[in-house]
Amino acid sequence: MSCDRNPWRNRALDIGVLLLVVAAASPVLADSQSPAIGAWEPMRPQLYGTRDIGEVDDQLMSIEAPGTTPDPAATPVVLRFGGALAGRVKQVRVIIDNNPSPLVTTMDLKEGLPVDEIDLRVRIDRFTSVRAIAETIDGKLEMRSTWVNASGGCSAPPSAAAGGTLGQIRFRPSGDARSLQISIRHPNNSGFQIDPRTGDPIPPHFVSHIRLSAGGQTLMEADTGISLSENPTLRIASSKPLSSPLTVEATDIPTQERYTATWIAGSSSR
Amino acid sequence: MPRMTATVSRGPHRRFRGRLQHATLAVLGSLAVSAWLYAAAPNALPVSEVAPGVFVHTGKTLALDVPGHDDIANVGFVIGARCVAVIDSGGSVRVGSALRAAVREHTPLPVCYVINTHVHVDHVLGNAAFKDDKPQFIGHAQLTAALARSREFFLKNYAADLDSPPGAEQIIGPDRTVAPGSDLDLDLGQRQLTLRAWPRAHTDCDLTVLDRGTATLWTGDLLFVGRTPVVDGSLKGWLGVMEDLARLPAKHVVPGHGAVSSELAAALEPQRRYLVALLQGVRDELAQGKPLQEAVRDVQPQKSQWQLWDETHPRNVARAYQELEWE
Numbered sequence: 094m095s096c097d098r099n100p101w102r103n104r105a106l107d108i109g110v111l112l113l114v115v116a117a118a119s120p121v122l123a124d125s126q127s128p129a130i131g132a133w134e135p136m137r138p139q140l141y142g143t144r145d146i147g148e149v150d151d152q153l154m155s156i157e158a159p160g161t162t163p164d165p166a167a168t169p170v171v172l173r174f175g176g177a178l179a180g181r182v183k184q185v186r187v188i189i190d191n192n193p194s195p196l197v198t199t200m201d202l203k204e205g206l207p208v209d210e211i212d213l214r215v216r217i218d219r220f221t222s223v224r225a226i227a228e229t230i231d232g233k234l235e236m237r238s239t240w241v242n243a244s245g246g247c248s249a250p251p252s253a254a255a256g257g258t259l260g261q262i263r264f265r266p267s268g269d270a271r272s273l274q275i276s277i278r279h280p281n282n283s284g285f286q287i288d289p290r291t292g293d294p295i296p297p298h299f300v301s302h303i304r305l306s307a308g309g310q311t312l313m314e315a316d317t318g319i320s321l322s323e324n325p326t327l328r329i330a331s332s333k334p335l336s337s338p339l340t341v342e343a344t345d346i347p348t349q350e351r352y353t354a355t356w357i358a359g360s361s362s363r
Numbered sequence: 364m365p366r367m368t369a370t371v372s373r374g375p376h377r378r379f380r381g382r383l384q385h386a387t388l389a390v391l392g393s394l395a396v397s398a399w400l401y402a403a404a405p406n407a408l409p410v411s412e413v414a415p416g417v418f419v420h421t422g423k424t425l426a427l428d429v430p431g432h433d434d435i436a437n438v439g440f441v442i443g444a445r446c447v448a449v450i451d452s453g454g455s456v457r458v459g460s461a462l463r464a465a466v467r468e469h470t471p472l473p474v475c476y477v478i479n480t481h482v483h484v485d486h487v488l489g490n491a492a493f494k495d496d497k498p499q500f501i502g503h504a505q506l507t508a509a510l511a512r513s514r515e516f517f518l519k520n521y522a523a524d525l526d527s528p529p530g531a532e533q534i535i536g537p538d539r540t541v542a543p544g545s546d547l548d549l550d551l552g553q554r555q556l557t558l559r560a561w562p563r564a565h566t567d568c569d570l571t572v573l574d575r576g577t578a579t580l581w582t583g584d585l586l587f588v589g590r591t592p593v594v595d596g597s598l599k600g601w602l603g604v605m606e607d608l609a610r611l612p613a614k615h616v617v618p619g620h621g622a623v624s625s626e627l628a629a630a631l632e633p634q635r636r637y638l639v640a641l642l643q644g645v646r647d648e649l650a651q652g653k654p655l656q657e658a659v660r661d662v663q664p665q666k667s668q669w670q671l672w673d674e675t676h677p678r679n680v681a682r683a684y685q686e687l688e689w690e
Contacts, residue, residue, distance in 0.1 A: 159656070163677035167685055169656040212654050246521070250512050253563065253597035253686040263688070267652035274654060276688060287512060322684070328654050 131190030131221060147235040153178045156225045156237040165217050165246030167322040172211045172225050179204045184228040191221035192320050193247055202316040204230050212328035215320050216246035247285045252323055260352030262341055270358050272330035275344050277352060283319040300325045301346040306337050372457050379549035407464035413623050414577035414615050416442040418469060419606035422620060424590055426674045433524045436485040437617055440466050441574050442549020450572050452489030455524035459489020474498045474547055480583025481566045482509035484517055488524050490535040502537035510536040541570060564601035573611060580613035587658050590620025591675035592634050598683045602638050604687040605631055640664035645683040658684050
């Protein structure tokens, strides 16, 4: 809908980059048949300068998303790290080229963290490339991308699960405790949805930061934005059982409210 | 219905006049003018009279992105002694105009109400075709808001289904609404319609119409027959609403999609089984800690029994998952 016309701030992104992105994205909107070159080209030099980015081996890293998403407002994106990248990724960025706020997240991982899969649920506004760029502990960059066809994910109305206790956190481990889904009850309002009563945009209100820690040590920190779906969800998986207790802290914009919960293996939802 | 004799007799008369006009023009040899006349008077939508004075057009089983997608919903009208109520207007102004032409084949009475059963494009985009009749547009209290959210999306994706040039003013919302959980009675002249607005189910703005005299129930998309049901509101809410729906005194059932039938309980049963299987399947995935994408892959009940499964079912799983993960 009107995503592309609304100027938008994302604290994870330099304003200059964003304006560049909006300017670059606008002319291509007329051609909705083919995926446009979106945010990535102007973002690349801002985020990574002229550094080489490898795009070779799916064994090292893969990104998976449905070619046509069942639900544009909640499209699953799965990142997998294997081989030489397992435990050696220090940062991952996820970018949805043709979204109004393309940078979905920047995740910093603790060295040696035994996580080989990270799942996110994202909004997708139109036919787009979805890409992940990983930086290893020795400073190498690897990128993978995939296409997703969708429409209207940024401006979709709240789902049946809207509401509930703001900031409630749920843990959903697999039976073998090698994966854990963390869901945060939050509208994650993009600022692009319209209040039908007034015709005004619903103000942005979204989870901006998620931190996972164990024993006071940070395992993972993520800057997040409005491209995460309503009730933001993060899932991590490992080749061995995850260690617990694991504490989650989430912060939102603009309230700076902090939500926290701790998962103890053997217990399911909080 | 006492009114029927009078209204039905109008049809042949009008058709005769049409033939006369055509003959005159043929004599004049003005083929171009003749072609223009046909274009100006749209072909009437085929309808069948499922109960005295109750006319239904059965929509096609097509996806939303193929030619003919504007004619996929069941639409129709009910004729009273004083005026006519149109129930859903189709997925384009063209289909709305063809529905209006069908009304005109059966009665000269004015269209006093255009009732929309919910917000989906295949049920509302024909509203503009009735604008000049100055009817009351009636819907669920949430329909106003739901249309406000959808207008821009409709304009972008269904511009070709509006009159040219397409504009937001053609997407007409209700000027009279029914609050969820309550009824509204309409009098068409010796004919009472009872409209009921439901809590969140297929969408957040579902409305049914019961013609009391003939016990004809228009379910809107609270009932899909043959075509895979679309969960756009609340899966649990819908199953609850279906229990109440089953208690309505209906002898004729007009679903939102699929064949008209005379047994409400039997008509509801396949959909109930599908929705229960969906609910159970997704709950099982959640209990095993499976993520959304695995649930979409794993939960495949009753695939062979439903039309347009691949276009519809995966999204239902995704929506159900998001609803049920907070149980």
